[in-house]
Amino acid sequence: MCAMLSVNNLSISFGGLRAVDDFNIEIEKGELYGLIGPNGAGKTTVFNLLTGVYRPDEGRIFLEDRNITGLDTVEINKAGIARTFQNIRLFKDLSVLDNVKIGLHNIFTYPTISGILRLSSYFRIEKEMDERALELLKVFDLEKEKDSFAKNLPYGKQRKLEIARALATGPKLLLLDEPAAGMNPNETGELMDTIRFVRDEFDMTILLIEHDMKLVSGICEKLSVLNFGSVLSRGKTSEVLNDPEVIAAYLG
Amino acid sequence: MKFTKQTKRDLYTCVMVILFYVVIQVLDKAGVLSFHIKGLLVPLCYYSIAAVALNLVVGILGDLSLGHAGFMCVGAFSASLFSVAVKESGMPAGLRFLTALIIGTLMAALFGFLIGIPVLRLNGDYLAIVTLAFGEIIKNFLAAVYLGYDEEGLHVAFKSFQLKGEGKMLINGAMGIQGTPTDSTFTISIVILLLALFAIQNLVNSRAGRAIMAIRDNRIAAEAVGINITKYKMLAFTVSAAIAGTAGVLFSHNTSTLTASSTYFGYNVSILILVYVVLGGIGNIRGSIIATAILYILPELLRGLNSYRMLIYSIVLIVIMLINWAPAAIAFRERYGIRAFIGRKRENSGKEVS
Structure with a gap:
């Protein structure tokens, strides 16, 4: 049985800057994996490489046994990777329900x-879509807001909706880019429960970028630390967080 | 059957159009309508159709096109060409016009598709400029081309030529196409407006329509959830061009002479249609029709005022814009508008129950 995601020697340069240098990661099915590092370390660039926004200069990406290196964003989503964004990207002028239904597009x-x-297939499939979308909204406690515009949701719920939309695409691997950014401690606590719940309920493998150490140490089983585009340390969360190099570079 | 809120809204739009038709018919029977007003009805319909079509690109897809008069031009010329060519063949008028409508629509769709391939790689202002250029190219090409047939066959040229023996000029350069049968009637135009509404509203409220709006709201996120951006941009643009083409067919079959002049197909016409869309509310299909009705009829009714006509027209434009979008006006409507009143009532009755 091969890993859910295995990345070998991934590198990309922008001009003279080597944004990601020889990045390796191996995530097993069902794992909650954290990617941390100082600002500008290349974490989001890794996400953009994994989701086909950028093509890597070198290296290969495998989702289970399938080589997905160089596929475009749409193909990678169909292959089974879904993501959320650091700055929330919802379809803001559409209803909450429609946001999830767009996730069900494929x-x-x-x-x-x-x-x-x-024709009859329209009514039949739309009904199925509605049902499935409502199920997802119920999981995230958003079904009351199903008809409001996405832009009118409070911040925490927008984050949840983004996760719901990503899950609607039926992924095997979920990438969360700073899900706790801009949240207060209460909201972060609630988010941790949500992420754990998603992993258990949907049998999901999750890779997340985060700065909030409480969240990272609270829910991630394994960690990779990026610094200047390359991996500084990786392994079990408790070990990584006690690594003197990591403390020097990031935790301070 | 239970209708969703959106379906109801769409039905109201169709009901509005049908009511308008009935009222006009009654007024006509009563003999109230002048010949001048009656002449405005078909144009009103085809501009409404063009506005609804443009709204699909501007409001639903979120891209600015300034070339829709060009697509009207393609629809108008291809359909007229067909109608003039088969006029003497004894084809029944109804069938001939139906075929003309289909030909005009398909040709405009084809042009929309072909132009869409390079153009839709651009966004925003750049897209607007390039569509504007394509619209002008289409118009100027059709104003310069000569097409005729005689004993030796079909001739195409960019300068005037003599036909040998029996033959006919189909497109006579800047003189355009002469003798198009005037098949467009108010009834047919209304039916086509309803069909256009049916097609666009159903498209918007389907899987494809959601994908198109997702691209409008956030292109990067749309791609990330697996939506093929190129495919749906092309779909919206092609359907929009096709329906603008249908409007063009109604245009060309409304008068017997068709010329590709700036008055009818220039960029100022594209902008006029854009004004209808913007003032009716970007993305609001019903609004496009209402705005077209008001803004098309208004200058015609003000003809008696001569030079003050366009002044009043401009002031109305500004006032509508302010009423629609000024923050203070929006707040006022939310507090005192009809909808707010109904909403408050509902809220209150809800409280009593609980």
């Missing part, structure tokens, strides 16, 4: 023409 399909002509 799960429930029918031809465009049957949507225009309102």
Whole structure:
């Protein structure tokens, strides 16, 4: 049985800057894995490489046994990687329900023409989509807000909706980019429960970027620390956080 | 059957159009409508159709196109060409016009698709400028081309030429196409407006429509959830061009002479349609129709005021814009508008129950 995600020697340069240098990671199915490091260390660039926003100069990415290196964003999403964004990116002028239904775009399909002509498949599939989307909203306690615009949700709920939308695409691996950014300690605590719940309920493998050490040490089983684009340390959370090099470079 | 809120809203739009049609018919029977007003009805319909089509690109896809008059031009010329060519063949008028409508729509769709391939790589202002250029190219090309047939076959040229023996000029350069049968009637135009509404509203409220709006709201996120950006941008642009083409067919079959002049197909017409869309509310299909009705009829009714006409027109534009979008006006509507009143009532009755 191979790992859910294995990345070998991933590198990318922008001009003269080697943003990610020889990055390796191995995540087993069901793991909650943290990626930490100082600002500008290349964490989000790693996410962008994993999701096909950038093509790596070197290295290979495997999702289970499939080589997904060089595929475009849409293909990678279909292969089973979904993500959220550091600065929340919702479809803000659409309803909460529609946001999740857009996540279901490739799960429930029918031809465009049957949507225009309102053929029977339109009604059947739309009903299934509604049901599935409502289930997801219920999990995240958002079903009351299903008809409000995404932009009108409070911040914490927007984060939740983004996770719900990512899960709607039916991923095997979920990438969360600073999910606790801008949250107060209460909201962060609630978010930790949500992330754990998602892992257990959806049998999900999760890789997350985070600065909030309480969240990282609280829920991540393993960690990788990035510094200037390369891996400083990786392994079990408790070991990594006590690594003197990590303390010097990041924790201070 | 239970309708969703959105379906109800869409139905109201259609009901509004049908009511308008009925009122006009009644007024016509009563003999109240002048010949001048009656002449405005078909144009009102095709501009409404064009505005609804443009709203699909501007409001739903979120891209600015200034070339929709060009697509109207393609629809108008291809359909007129067909109608003039088969006019003497004894084809029944109804079938001929139906075929003309289909040809005009498909040709505009084809052009929308072809132009969309390079153009949709751009965004925002750049897209607007390039669509504007394409619109002008189409118009100027059709104003310069000569097409005719005689004993030797079909001739195409960019300068005037003599036909040998039996033959006919189909497109006569800047003189355009002469003798298009005037098949467009108010009834047909309303039916086509309803069909356009049906197609666009259903598209918007389907899986494809959500994908298009997702691209508008956040392109990067749309891609990340597996939406093929190019495919849905092309879809929206092509459908929009096709429906603008249908409007063009109604245009060309409303008068017997069709010329590709700036008055009818220049960028100022594209901008006029854009004004209808913006003032009706970007993304608001019903608003496009209402705005077209008001803003198309208004200058015509003000003709008696001569030079003050455009002054009043401009002031109305500014006032509508302010009423629609000024923060103070929005707050006022929220507090005192009809919807706020109904909402408050509902809230109160809800409290009593609980």
